Amino acid sequence: MRTTLFALVMLVLAVAQADTGAAQNAAQAVGDPANGKAVFAFGNTSCTNCHGLEAQGGWGPDLAGRRITYDQAVAAIRNPMWRMPAFVPSQLSDKEILDMVTYWNTLPFAPAIGKWRNEAPATGPRAQQLAVNILGCGQCHGNTMSTPRHGAAGMNADFEWFKKQVYNHATVMPEQWKQLDAERQRGRVRMGNFSPRRVPESQLKEIWDWMNELGMVVPLVARLTGGQPSATGTTYTLEVENEGLRDKGLTAEDLTITLTLPDGTKAVSATGTGYQGTRKDEKSNADVAVWRVPQLVAHEHQNFTITLSGTPAADAVPRGTVAYAKPTAKADAVVNFALQRPGGRGRGGV
Ligand code: HEC
Numbered sequence: 001m002r003t004t005l006f007a008l009v010m011l012v013l014a015v016a017q018a019d020t021g022a023a024q025n026a027a028q029a030v031g032d033p034a035n036g037k038a039v040f041a042f043g044n045t046s047c048t049n050c051h052g053l054e055a056q057g058g059w060g061p062d063l064a065g066r067r068i069t070y071d072q073a074v075a076a077i078r079n080p081m082w083r084m085p086a087f088v089p090s091q092l093s094d095k096e097i098l099d100m101v102t103y104w105n106t107l108p109f110a111p112a113i114g115k116w117r118n119e120a121p122a123t124g125p126r127a128q129q130l131a132v133n134i135l136g137c138g139q140c141h142g143n144t145m146s147t148p149r150h151g152a153a154g155m156n157a158d159f160e161w162f163k164k165q166v167y168n169h170a171t172v173m174p175e176q177w178k179q180l181d182a183e184r185q186r187g188r189v190r191m192g193n194f195s196p197r198r199v200p201e202s203q204l205k206e207i208w209d210w211m212n213e214l215g216m217v218v219p220l221v222a223r224l225t226g227g228q229p230s231a232t233g234t235t236y237t238l239e240v241e242n243e244g245l246r247d248k249g250l251t252a253e254d255l256t257i258t259l260t261l262p263d264g265t266k267a268v269s270a271t272g273t274g275y276q277g278t279r280k281d282e283k284s285n286a287d288v289a290v291w292r293v294p295q296l297v298a299h300e301h302q303n304f305t306i307t308l309s310g311t312p313a314a315d316a317v318p319r320g321t322v323a324y325a326k327p328t329a330k331a332d333a334v335v336n337f338a339l340q341r342p343g344g345r346g347r348g349g350v
């Protein structure tokens with residue numbers, strides 16, 4: 001009787017202990033879902049390009065409401081099964097992974113997988129299918145691999161550079177940023193590292209050759225600022241910069257800058273290399289101011305100003321394009337700009 005009672009007491013104690021143990025583990029494994037959402041959806045991570053804005057899936061699997069555990073997530077992110085790039089702790093901390101897991105598990109299970117962000121047409125080149133549909137580079141870089149082609153022109157790079165950028169990205173990218181402009185503050189590296197066993201060199205070579213066929217793109221940035229009225233009119237400044245590596249990156253040649261005047265305004269004066277005056281643009285039926293600039297070498301920037309009289313029609317802001325004739329590229333060679341607040345940058349997307 002006594003021993004039975006003793007055993008019973010021990011059993012109760014053991015159960016109670018096991019309970020607190022489980023509770024403690026659960027407490028440890030709960031992150032901050034609000035921060036998880038911020039990191040996943042609004043952070044600098046690009047996870048949503050493949051997993052969907054609400055973690056409903058897309059090119060990558062759905063994560064919402066699937067009860068993925070912290071350990072599973074760490075394994076999947078640090079050492080992916082297949083085509084996902086690996087993100088290292090400097091890009092995404094363990095705590096941030098825990099917060100994301102907690103967030104995904106607050107979401108309902110997705111009734112249907114979301115659409116792919118980008119899809120290469122079945123009639124397109126094989127290398128494009130590889131880059132966009134099969135390896136997923138194009139889920140972030142679009143159907144013409146815009147950012148990698150800008151980077152290649154800015155570094156006047158070869159295939160060795162390309163391989164390092166893909167296989168060892170988290171290490172190589174900050175070094176390149178320092179080389180390009182040590183002063184400029186940049187956020188964390190966004191793209192992860194791809195494994196050569198999942199993305200073999202032969203496939204990268206196919207993509208590289210196709211990128212060369214499309215043509216590398218000089219990394220031009222155009223920023224239009226200003227808008228303070230004065231006695232003579234309202235003056236705007238356009239800064240055009242070649243962000244390539246000094247003495248190495250490609251030169252943009254024979255540039256045409258076209259600035260569309262908002263309805264209701266007229267050009268009073270302008271400064272900067274090669275100002276051609278204004279003309280009527282047939283296509284948009286608006287007045288445009290035009291500059292022709294012989295070249296912009298790597299790391300060079302030039303300023304162009306224009307003073308407008310009159311009052312722009314509601315919501316109309318000056319906007320325009322920078323195009324160049326050489327080197328030739330079949331896509332992405334035109335930079336769009338529009339009036340922006342101080343601090344913003346001219347080239348969006350990746
Ligand atoms: C290029 C597209 C892509 C990006 C970007 C991406 N993933 Fe993935 N992810 C995948 C694919 C595809 C898989 C399936 C496994 C594989 O192919 O590696 C996956 C698998 C996962 C899994 C495992 C899912 C499961 O079913 O167990 C998690 C967790 C995950 N990703 C989280 C993330 C997080 C967090 C980020 C951002 C830091 C991210 N992924 C960025 C494509 C991507």
Ligand code: HEC
Nearest residue numbers: 046135136137140147148151152165166189190191194350
């Ligand atoms: C998660 C989105 C994402 C995926 C997937 C991705 N990239 Fe990137 N890549 C980026 C971003 C963002 C940058 C800009 C630097 C940074 O923050 O990492 C970049 C930079 C690069 C660069 C260097 C560009 C420069 O300015 O020098 C190359 C080259 C590149 N990517 C190639 C690839 C290839 C090839 C693949 C597929 C095997 C790929 N990327 C997949 C997001 C991605």
